Amino acid sequence: MGEGGEGLGREGGLSIGMIDKIVPVEAALADVSDGSTILVGGFGGAGVPEELIDALIAQGAKDLTIVNNNAGNGEVGVAALLKAGRVRKIVCSYPRTADSYVFDALYRAGKIELELVPQGTLSERMRAAGAGIGAFYTPTGYGTDLAKGKETRMIDGEGHVLEHALRGDVALVKAERGDRWGNLVYRKSARNFGPTMASAAKCTIAQVYETVELGALDPECIVTPGIFVTRVVKVPRKPQRLDVEKAA
Amino acid sequence: MSYAKLTREEIAQRIANDIPEGAYVNLGIGMPTLVGNHLPNDREIFLHSENGILGMGPAPAPGLEDMDLINAGKEPVTLLTGGAYFHHTDSFAMMRGRHLDIAVLGAFQVSVSGDLANWHTGGDAIPAVGGAMDLAVGAKNVWVMMEHLTRSGESKIVERCTYPLTGIGVVKRVYTDLGVIDVTPRGLTASCLVSGLSLDELQRLSGVPLARSGARAAA
Numbered sequence: 001m002g003e004g005g006e007g008l009g010r011e012g013g014l015s016i017g018m019i020d021k022i023v024p025v026e027a028a029l030a031d032v033s034d035g036s037t038i039l040v041g042g043f044g045g046a047g048v049p050e051e052l053i054d055a056l057i058a059q060g061a062k063d064l065t066i067v068n069n070n071a072g073n074g075e076v077g078v079a080a081l082l083k084a085g086r087v088r089k090i091v092c093s094y095p096r097t098a099d100s101y102v103f104d105a106l107y108r109a110g111k112i113e114l115e116l117v118p119q120g121t122l123s124e125r126m127r128a129a130g131a132g133i134g135a136f137y138t139p140t141g142y143g144t145d146l147a148k149g150k151e152t153r154m155i156d157g158e159g160h161v162l163e164h165a166l167r168g169d170v171a172l173v174k175a176e177r178g179d180r181w182g183n184l185v186y187r188k189s190a191r192n193f194g195p196t197m198a199s200a201a202k203c204t205i206a207q208v209y210e211t212v213e214l215g216a217l218d219p220e221c222i223v224t225p226g227i228f229v230t231r232v233v234k235v236p237r238k239p240q241r242l243d244v245e246k247a248a
Numbered sequence: 249m250s251y252a253k254l255t256r257e258e259i260a261q262r263i264a265n266d267i268p269e270g271a272y273v274n275l276g277i278g279m280p281t282l283v284g285n286h287l288p289n290d291r292e293i294f295l296h297s298e299n300g301i302l303g304m305g306p307a308p309a310p311g312l313e314d315m316d317l318i319n320a321g322k323e324p325v326t327l328l329t330g331g332a333y334f335h336h337t338d339s340f341a342m343m344r345g346r347h348l349d350i351a352v353l354g355a356f357q358v359s360v361s362g363d364l365a366n367w368h369t370g371g372d373a374i375p376a377v378g379g380a381m382d383l384a385v386g387a388k389n390v391w392v393m394m395e396h397l398t399r400s401g402e403s404k405i406v407e408r409c410t411y412p413l414t415g416i417g418v419v420k421r422v423y424t425d426l427g428v429i430d431v432t433p434r435g436l437t438a439s440c441l442v443s444g445l446s447l448d449e450l451q452r453l454s455g456v457p458l459a460r461s462g463a464r465a466a467a
Contacts (some may be wrong), residue, residue: 025457043299043318043322043336044299044318044322045315045318046299046317046318046322047313047316048317068452093376093377093378093379094376094377094378095320095374095375095376096373096375096376104374106372114374114375116375116376116377117377118377118378118379118380118381118382119298119336119340119377119378119379119382120340120343120344120379120381120382120386121381121382123336123337123339124337124340126337127337138344139344139385140344140381140382140385140386141381142416143413143415143416144381144383144412144413144414144415145368145412146381148379159416175448186333187316188314188316188317188327189297189299189300189301189316189317189318189333190316190334191300191333191335192299192300192335192336193332193335193336194335195335195337196335196336196337223335225315229360240313240314240315240316
């Protein structure tokens with residue numbers, strides 16, 4: 001939307017029926033700049049927007065900060081982005097898994113910065129960003145190494161740690177279905193960080209397996225309302241990988 | 249006197265028996281996951297998974313795995329009838345917000361005052377914390393499931409944790425392969441010692457003061 005509200009009116013600018021956030025995958029990531037902070041959905045292999053990550057690799061943006069629960073598995077998704085040398089820093093809760101060897105090697109070689117954040121704090125920091133909250137006090141991590149150097153306060157007799165909002169320039173999320181207004185529904189535990197990340201970035205790009213007509217998603221059951229979504233990309237459904245990772 | 253340590257499955261069985269009907273429970277990754285295999289069929293117990301599941305069911309039959317439906321350890325699971333999915337921020341609100349009755353967690357060390365060390369062994373290891381700190385501060389009852397001694401025979405119940413802390417004064421009870429230790433304001437109490445193990449011997453192995461507990465309080 002332009003400044004001063006042009007494009008918002010129903011006459012001139014865009015007219016009713018013209019809002020269509022569904023774009024081809026190449027166009028979706030064209031404006032990602034070097035140095036961006038990118039929120040990437042997924043927990044383990046569930047909910048990882050692999051096609052968008054592949055498109056980001058093809059697009060070429062570098063010097064990125066990636067926010068994800070993990071630090072990549074195998075050589076797909078976030079691991080592929082790491083392997084391509086595009087990531088300066090990763091913010092995550094659980095980088096160490098059975099097959100996180102791409103991250104492990106970069107970390108041990110001092111080629112990537114790690115900010116380790118308790119998982120609920122990671123999620124809540126993004127929720128805060130999406131909700132316009134600057135920072136918050138949480139009891140999680142109080143008195144531990146992960147609270148070192150942070151402001152603390154006793155609230156109702158319990159130690160709390162000040163944690164700041166974590167905002168993304170871009171969020172990449174995976175949903176199951178979306179419509180042209182950007183409304184999204186997810187599938188099972190692949191929902192995980194998607195709704196929170198969608199709210200926490202300046203530009204949210206969602207990949208979906210199905211695009212549906214307006215009204216096809218039950219308004220009572222829309223999980224991410226379209227206001228949080230900038231672009232929707234339809235990707236082909238592919239068979240699930242059943243390589244079960246024995247890791248956290 | 250000789251005694252036999254409990255197997256992991258036997259510890260899991262003991263913990264499962266202590267979970268009351270209607271409890272909302274999070275089972276940590278690793279050893280605590282075994283507890284899910286022993287939940288009594290005649291009780292309704294709600295298993296929570298940090299990645300957005302309440303009413304988590306057992307592993308699916310081979311061939312029916314759905315990698316969009318996994319537990320915190322990334323293994324395929326199922327959803328019980330009546331179960332629910334939700335996003336991560338809601339899931340951690342349940343954890344941090346004192347809505348879970350019991351979290352069963354693994355540990356490297358537990359101190360006499362209930363400090364928990366279970367996320368990092370320090371040194372060169374790549375640190376990973378996941379949801380451990382949120383569960384530690386948030387669950388109404390933090391139960392630890394672990395072997396009593398390290399492989400080299402050192403007690404994992406300690407005066408002060410030497411590994412980095414996960415939470416301070418959070419552990420209420422420790423289930424080990426030798427017995428059950430409750431963390432009380434008056435110190436540690438021991439019960440349910442394995443057959444043939446005396447309190448004196450358990451105290452010698454533990455290296456910290458242990459009192460005999462009376463009837464163990466229900467969760």
